[in-house]
Structure formats: structure tokens, C-alpha cells
Amino acid sequence: MAIGVSSSDPPTRVRMRSISTVHARLVRLVGAGLGVGDGATAVSASVPGGREGDPDAAFAALQARLRPFESTDDAARADERTVLAIPSINLDQELLDRHVADIPGQEERCLYLAFALRRPRVRLVVVTCLPVADEVVDYYLGLIPAAEDARARIHLLSPEDDSARPLAQKILERPELLARLRELVPDRRGAFIMPFNVRDHERDLALELDVPIYGVDHRFARYGLKSGCRGLFASAGVSHPPGANGLCSAAELAGAVIALRQARPGLEAAVVKLDDAVYGEGNLVIALRELPPRAHARSRPRSTFGCVPCRPPIWRSSVTEGSSRS
Numbered sequence: 001m002a003i004g005v006s007s008s009d010p011p012t013r014v015r016m017r018s019i020s021t022v023h024a025r026l027v028r029l030v031g032a033g034l035g036v037g038d039g040a041t042a043v044s045a046s047v048p049g050g051r052e053g054d055p056d057a058a059f060a061a062l063q064a065r066l067r068p069f070e071s072t073d074d075a076a077r078a079d080e081r082t083v084l085a086i087p088s089i090n091l092d093q094e095l096l097d098r099h100v101a102d103i104p105g106q107e108e109r110c111l112y113l114a115f116a117l118r119r120p121r122v123r124l125v126v127v128t129c130l131p132v133a134d135e136v137v138d139y140y141l142g143l144i145p146a147a148e149d150a151r152a153r154i155h156l157l158s159p160e161d162d163s164a165r166p167l168a169q170k171i172l173e174r175p176e177l178l179a180r181l182r183e184l185v186p187d188r189r190g191a192f193i194m195p196f197n198v199r200d201h202e203r204d205l206a207l208e209l210d211v212p213i214y215g216v217d218h219r220f221a222r223y224g225l226k227s228g229c230r231g232l233f234a235s236a237g238v239s240h241p242p243g244a245n246g247l248c249s250a251a252e253l254a255g256a257v258i259a260l261r262q263a264r265p266g267l268e269a270a271v272v273k274l275d276d277a278v279y280g281e282g283n284l285v286i287a288l289r290e291l292p293p294r295a296h297a298r299s300r301p302r303s304t305f306g307c308v309p310c311r312p313p314i315w316r317s318s319v320t321e322g323s324s325r326s
Contacts, residue, residue: 048172048207056219059203066192066212069116080121082191084181084211085110087128088168090199092276100164104130106196107167113194114140117150124154125184127177129167131158155184168201172208181209197221225275243270261288 048055069081087110089096089103096103107128114137116122126132141150159170159177171177185191191211195202198215206213222228227245234240242264244256253272261267268289274282 048204055203055207058207060217062206062210063212063217065189066214067190069192069214080123080187080190081119082123082125082185082187083113083116084185084191084193084209085113085124085126086167086171086193086202086205087196088166088202088205089196090166090168090201091197093164095277096164096166100162103164104128104162108132108136110194110196111136111140114150114154115144117141117147117153118144120147120149122153123184125157125181126154127157127159127167127171127181129158129162129170130160132156157181166199166201168195168205172201172205178208185209185211226273227275257286257288 087107089106099106110126110128111132113124113126117124137154137156141147141154144150147153157177157180159167159174161170163170171181188210193202193206193209193211193213193215195213195215198213198218198221200218202213202215203218216224223232227247230240230243230245232238242260244260247253247256257270260270268287270286270288272284272286276282
């Protein structure tokens with residue numbers, strides 16, 4: 001069974017901020033037979049780039065210019081292209097605050113795009129929140145010795161700002177950096193931005209630079225989330241695990257678990273996944289083997305759910321040899 005927890009913020013509902021919060025509240029609510037409700041309070045006039053009208057409509061028109069990247073290294077056949085690697089990580093503020101120390105390293109992962117310099121008419125512009133060390137750049141360029149002029153075709157820029165904010169927002173705040181980026185894109189018809197993900201700041205940056213983004217239109221980003229994918233699968237008749245999606249509170253989550261267990265008494269575990277999460281932190285396995293029948297739920301003060309922790313990514317320093325594995 002799989003359950004998707006929505007990352008949307010509908011009025012009068014609370015967004016589930018962490019998977020540990022989900023589990024704690026789920027245990028309490030199921031143990032009490034769903035006797036507790038979950039309530040809360042509810043938490044562009046101009047278009048960037050000198051355009052008029054709706055920014056989303058302007059962005060859609062800009063995206064129509066996006067062209068496939070030719071899969072050829074033949075200088076006679078390959079078009080001149082400029083790749084803007086702007087790995088703007090635009091997630092919920094809580095996630096950005098929690099992983100602020102990881103953001104510079106995450107952004108530098110975009111340097112894999114240096115391999116595009118094997119194509120002789122490609123220029124690569126890389127923007128990261130902090131300057132990339134020379135030895136890191138040398139390492140990547142050393143992997144493509146056939147492109148002797150690669151160093152001359154890569155340009156590294158930085159706002160030198162490692163605060164917990166999207167990179168696109170930092171660039172938009174710096175007119176001189178925007179001007180430099182425009183200078184490095186002589187032909188916008190053959191350019192595109194490679195982001196981490198696309199939300200409003202990334203859309204606005206694309207409009208300011210007049211360069212399309214090789215990414216999902218932020219208006220459709222929900223279809224790439226767990227709940228959105230399950231909804232698409234259901235509407236298209238694609239087979240997928242039983243479960244529930246679009247859940248926005250611990251009460252809804254507890255109700256979904258109970259309903260699915262009643263429909264499928266043999267279920268032994270449920271996977272709960274937060275829609276908007278990174279680093280593997282948005283996953284939790286809930287053991288259901290000893291879940292009491294619904295009729296007895298109110299008579300039991302505590303749930304007998306067991307939490308099976310998921311191992312974080314192996315590169316995280318917090319992982320120790322004694323960590324348990326689900």
C-alpha cells in the first residue's frame with residue numbers, strides 16, 4: 001500500500017511538516033479511533049522581462065521556443081548552443097532551512113553538464129550560490145580531454161550568497177549578475193536554462209533572461225509529485241498499488257490507513273510518502289500487522305503500530321554503522 005501526503009496548503013488545513021510529525025499524530029489518532037480532528041487557520045501585477053499581461057501566459061509562450069538538444073558531436077551538424085546551468089533549489093522554506101549546509105554541494109552536481117562541452121559549439125554558463133573551487137572544475141574538465149578548448153567555453157558565476165533561498169531569487173535581486181548572464185547568451189534562440197526544479201522564481205528568471213527552461217512548467221509540477229502521479233495513473237487506467245493520495249492532515253492519513261486495512265485485512269505494512277521532500281526523508285514504513293480492528297480502536301489507549309525507519313542516503317554523515325535498515 002502507498003499513501004501520498006499532499007504538499008499543498010488548502011485553507012483550514014495544516015501541511016504535514018515532517019514525516020516524524022505524521023507518524024506521531026497518526027499513532028495518536030488511530031489509537032484513539034480517530035476521535036480527534038485536525039483543524040487550523042488558513043495560512044502579479046507585472047510580468048518580468050518587460051512583458052505585459054499574465055506571467056504564466058508569457059512563460060508558456062517562452063517555453064514554446066524550447067528545442068531539443070542535438071545528440072551529435074559533429075561540428076558540421078551541431079548548432080551553436082548555450083546551456084545555462086542554474087540549479088535553483090526551490091522547496092518549502094522548512095526544507096531549505098534544514099538543509100542549508102547541503103545546498104552548495106547539491107548545486108555543484110550540475111557540473112555534470114560540463115560533458116556537454118564535448119560538443120564543439122556548446123557554451124556552458126554555471127551559476128552556483130558560492131564560487132566553485134578551481135580543483136573541482138579541473139576534475140570535470142579533465143574527464144573530457146578531447147575538448148581542448150573546454151575551459152574557454154565554460155563560465156562560472158556566483159552571487160556569493162549561501163542563504164536558505166532559491167538561487168533564482170538571489171540572481172533576480174542582483175541586476176549586475178542578470179546583466180552578465182545576458183552578455184553570455186548572444187543567441188537566445190539556441191539557449192536554455194537547466195534548473196533543479198521550477199517554481200515562481202525560476203519562471204521569473206527565465207522571463208528576465210528571455211531564455212526557456214528545460215524543466216516542467218511550474219503550473220503542472222503537481223503531476224510530478226507522489227499524489228499527482230497516483231491521480232494520473234488512476235485517470236489513465238495504469239495499474240498501481242492500492243492507497244490514497246491528496247491527504248493533507250494526520251486525521252485524513254489515519255482514516256485512509258484504517259479504511260484500506262478494512263478493505264484488505266491482509267495488509268501488513270503501509271508506505272507513507274510526503275509529496276515535497278528530499279534526501280529520502282519523506283518516506284516512512286508503518287507496520288500494520290497488529291493494528292486493532294476498527295471496533296476495538298476506541299477501547300485501546302495506544303496504537304500498536306510499529307515504525308520501520310528508512311535509511312537516509314548513505315552519503316549523509318548522520319548515518320552510522322549501527323543504524324537500522326527497514
